[in-house]
Amino acid sequence: MLEALRAEVLEANLELVRHGLVLYTFGNASGISREHGLMAIKPSGVPYRKMTPADMVITDMEGRMVEGSLRPSSDLLTHAALYRAFPGIGGVAHTHSEYATAWAQARRPIPCLGTTHADYFRGPVPVTDSMTDTEISQGYEENTGHVIARAFKDIDPIETPAVLVANHAPFTWGMTVSEAAQHAVILEAVAKLAHLAIQIHNEAPPAGQALHEKHFLRKHGSSAYYGQPKIKE
């Protein structure tokens, strides 16, 4: 069932590993088939080198197991909550990548200091509220999804496909799981650039609005002109 999705989810998980975003098994990516109302997610705590598409766990949109012999990622219910909250997305990724996690621990949004950021995120990458003791003790993983959704009350999650969960780490998403993983890689690069920049100039002002918009729209929307016209490879 969902052969292509399983393979794409595995590949996205390996993309996180290849870019050095994952220590041991601390990361996970999932993809969804909106048509079937089913998601495929990495199993929990299984070494990457042994993982096959068949190990991906299939659940419904409430996170109930549908197919698979392994336990799903412990963050499963966060993924499920994000798919329900953000109907336009097709994949979710979660890592403890070094620089993005440092911003999450410092509870500071990543300011847009340059065009690398503007190319992919239309505004600063927001930080969630700290979770309440009740949100933590009852339904922690699902509530992590809710606290993320709350942070996007006034932000379009398609245009800013990343968040920093306070004192935890980043989640990213995209139209597909491979895009979600790519956004995790780019978020880490952007987080490092901003970290290095504020060591040089602690009060570095963000890039101007015109520059931000220009770069975002070079890559997104109907007037985009970066890369080759989309064709089947």
Added chain:
Amino acid sequence: MLEALRAEVLEANLELVRHGLVLYTFGNASGISREHGLMAIKPSGVPYRKMTPADMVITDMEGRMVEGSLRPSSDLLTHAALYRAFPGIGGVAHTHSEYATAWAQARRPIPCLGTTHADYFRGPVPVTDSMTDTEISQGYEENTGHVIARAFKDIDPIETPAVLVANHAPFTWGMTVSEAAQHAVILEAVAKLAHLAIQIHNEAPPAGQALHEKHFLRKHGSSAYYGQPKIKE
């Protein structure tokens, strides 16, 4: 004698190397057979690529040589003192890994700023007292073990399996030597995350108690639900 333990000790030493925690031969890991009252430890100053399980040195719990033709790690008596002080542990590792060593040199405990830390250490990673001139001049290595034990007077070493020896470097431990090595790897990751975070926000407050407990108990104790149920591989 102790074939399996020797092999596990060698493998744990190589795990430290694979994760970039060791420059030249600056690191060591040991394991203990409580049943036999014997420990196996890396020899001193031997290149890793030439090392075999037979090179591991076997000593009793006072550090007296029992089997082996090479000199044991110069930190042998620290390991022995830790095994006597912490009866629940089965392995010890010591490195000069970059970020954990920097915290040790700065004589600052590593605060728990996020869930990566909380997953493995139930509180801040403590720093030992500075050693006195007498502790240094007479029985330095054994006294290093004693000063570590003192730092855990009010901390459960099983729940916080790491320490920073002031102006020196980290020691970690675990139920087995491979767990001790894994804790050295994770300590370094946690030390780097905290280092990066305080550059962003110098007064970053620690993660709340509820979040810390939740993450620690996702991975430890009878209600743990991370990873797959323990099975023989």
Added chain:
Amino acid sequence: MLEALRAEVLEANLELVRHGLVLYTFGNASGISREHGLMAIKPSGVPYRKMTPADMVITDMEGRMVEGSLRPSSDLLTHAALYRAFPGIGGVAHTHSEYATAWAQARRPIPCLGTTHADYFRGPVPVTDSMTDTEISQGYEENTGHVIARAFKDIDPIETPAVLVANHAPFTWGMTVSEAAQHAVILEAVAKLAHLAIQIHNEAPPAGQALHEKHFLRKHGSSAYYGQPKIKE
């Protein structure tokens, strides 16, 4: 057409990748044949491992396509403007390399703190003005070239072959495209050294003028004595 130039341009783009200056496809290098009035530039958004010399796009000095089936780099018109503004140069490179980009985001010129810098850049590496909203909305890429040229009103671009575009990233150039790529690599090293140095001593004074000149002239001009006499390899 221009077989040798295409091959050299591809090779220079790969040099940027080998030195870790490029994430995904975020970088580009071009070379010019002054004799033909034609430039060869990397195509936009094509994975490096699939790239061949035939994929390089040939344009005239206004950036009008002359040969090639792929879209050129979206920064084409910046390259073209630089070739027109700096008649002595034969190649241009652009990356978002980490440390140089951080200086660009912080809008701080890279001071000459040591001989590594002095060996290659005769003065500080300048930062451009921020671009106006009009410069951004109308002819952004070409205006990026103009704002760079303005920053060199009083600087010889041959002696300081690098610039930081404010809130964007570095451009470098050289007598050939391979020299432009080499300057991008060295700029990143110099940017990192200066970044690390100001963390140690925030007010570190620049290297003296005599030392700067000595090192620059060891490698450049008629009295240079670094390396072997130029011979055909």
Added chain:
Amino acid sequence: MLEALRAEVLEANLELVRHGLVLYTFGNASGISREHGLMAIKPSGVPYRKMTPADMVITDMEGRMVEGSLRPSSDLLTHAALYRAFPGIGGVAHTHSEYATAWAQARRPIPCLGTTHADYFRGPVPVTDSMTDTEISQGYEENTGHVIARAFKDIDPIETPAVLVANHAPFTWGMTVSEAAQHAVILEAVAKLAHLAIQIHNEAPPAGQALHEKHFLRKHGSSAYYGQPKIKE
């Protein structure tokens, strides 16, 4: 002539490359035969992958060419001056390694904050005076050696085998060229540890004298007990 020394000098130069201390060809190591009064040094600006023992250049202790078809490293006369100033040494290495060079640019001695440093350097790693305009314009490379020797007026160069040349970069030395290269590697590690430590605690006090002495004497002198007894490999 001097076959074994040539091979050892090449190998030491490659050791610098393997440990990431060298960008392009920015580094050099030499060894001396005190018996013959001759030194062997890397040629200038030759790619490492093409280098053979026969490419090493042989000079006398004034730096006059004795054998070799390539130009020697441009820092030749600094090496020669060091061999004359420090009669106990057998090898010299020079790199622009990132962290040690940053300390040199910041003109700050590397304080001894921990045992990694104490294991190899008996005190802080000193910084030279800035060179005068005359020292730079007339006999720059030889004067670099003299300014280093001056920094060791009250320091034993055998016990602290490293220096930071102000606004330039480190030189290290040892009983042999391979030891000189190893000291360059360890200096870089120590420089990084100290850099990271002062970001955590800007006023971190140095390790106490007793700890420093203990660690230095574990590895050096007649009571050393680190590593295996010296035997032929």
